[in-house]
Amino acid sequence: MALLHVAVSVLTLLSVGHSAPITDCESLTKPVGIQGREQLLGRWTYIAESSDVDGSNVLTKQFVDTIWGKITASEKSDVLHLYQVQKIFDQCFAMKANLTLANNTISMTTPFNSSDILLNTGCTDCLVFLSRHNIGGSPHLGLQLLSKRKIVSANELQEFKKQASCLNLTSPVVFDPEKGFCPDESSSQNPEAFDLNTLIASMDSGDTDVLERFFEKILNPESLMKMFVRIMTNTSEWVSEMENWQ
Template identity: 55%
Template structure:
């Protein structure tokens, strides 16, 4: 169960972390920093992207991301329909690899998703020429949430580029972001690997839908709930390492 829960939690807060368009010169004020960018077409979104930082208002998401998630990357490919995008995401947690593939629809510069839960996202202005800053809205039976993610073609951005993202987080009144560490290495791509097994949680998450995210929100929203969840997950991880 811990595999399903943790894979869902991080994908739930990062799954919309998609890709870059041609960006403008450096920006500083909040008005410019939170300005949406028009997406000219899906071709400018295609390719590989590294997840570098994220902030969400889901209770406990930053702490759990920093504690358990080592690194994450995504690959965007064109779908069968002209407005469809396939997003493969691989994330490294507890020294193991988890992956999910989702379908997104691009319409009027907005990326939309139905499974495993309802969400939409837009791109925001950034001075980083090979980065993407993506502002997402998640809707579940338990409420509405927001998130901001930073991705890049590179595995690491400059201090100034990261500082700009943190200012965008502040402008949107979101919590301080969790920063992922590319030095911890990445999961392999979709091809089979004898060295690292990748656990595909696509079907599991689609079946569970928003139920797991709702349960997660209820647990972390209680007094002591986050500590209880951490103890449970830590115990399960310790048991796994002994096997």
């Protein structure tokens, strides 16, 4: 989903930043219905995320500076378009996807399989997504906090951390808006973004198996950082680098 990379006025922060947090696990982990696709449209800031994958918070904290995304409507009433950009080591990495909305679930099949539901939140301009996906053939959960603002109040962030704890997920990684955001794809200042869709599409099933085994491991962050830079600057090294981690 998405990041907002424009400043928000102090009055806005004061007006929506003091919503009462939800504190009990039963309420925090309760799925909520999606009140039409209009609820999902627009630009969203990824504020924080958590997962049940060991070491995922270390990887995210080391690699990802900020993320923003934009959800737009398609001609089909049950289909949405997602454009997401991650800022990693001052480089922009873009991904596009079609989302299907049905039975209060948001599903995606490419560039990878996932399904999301919304959870309850006391934040009036936020969305909390509980994601289900597979890594190495095993099901995993992820939790993301998105907002129309680029920062949320301490109470709202604490509520999200409590949600992650209730679901037995890792302590959330909170993205730092001070590190800046990649520009909009239509901006004249937008640099050439690395196309993640092209990379994933170029991988065959053998490459995907290697990638899944790679993500199953708890890896040394310093070594990972060096490897990541080499891969992203020379995509032809992708498979050989991944095979070194089998």
